[in-house]
Amino acid sequence: MNEKSEVVKNDGVYSCPFCGSKKINLCSQTVLMKTEDANTGKEVDERTNKIKKLTNREKVIAYNNASTDGVGCWYYSCRKCGWVSKIYTE
Numbered sequence: 001m002n003e004k005s006e007v008v009k010n011d012g013v014y015s016c017p018f019c020g021s022k023k024i025n026l027c028s029q030t031v032l033m034k035t036e037d038a039n040t041g042k043e044v045d046e047r048t049n050k051i052k053k054l055t056n057r058e059k060v061i062a063y064n065n066a067s068t069d070g071v072g073c074w075y076y077s078c079r080k081c082g083w084v085s086k087i088y089t090e
């Protein structure tokens with residue numbers, strides 16, 4: 001295990017253990033519900049059960065409603081030097 005695999009946190013501020021940059025991304029897995037036809041792979045509108053291409057607005061709503069609860073898997077990365085942390089789990 002690389003000792004530089006953990007993000008540095010000081011007073012609630014994350015920084016890179018490698019270059020010290022505070023340009024840290026938090027990358028987390030989310031649960032995003034998506035409905036599509038099992039045979040054709042076409043998107044289905046859950047409310048009407050009709051094949052329907054989702055609009056960008058509907059996709060944004062789905063994305064914003066996506067839950068990070070109960071997934072518990074995330075990592076950090078540095079936008080300056082490209083460092084990537086280990087995968088954190090709950």
Ligand SMILES: [Zn+2]
Nearest residue numbers: 016019078081
């Ligand atoms: Zn860095």
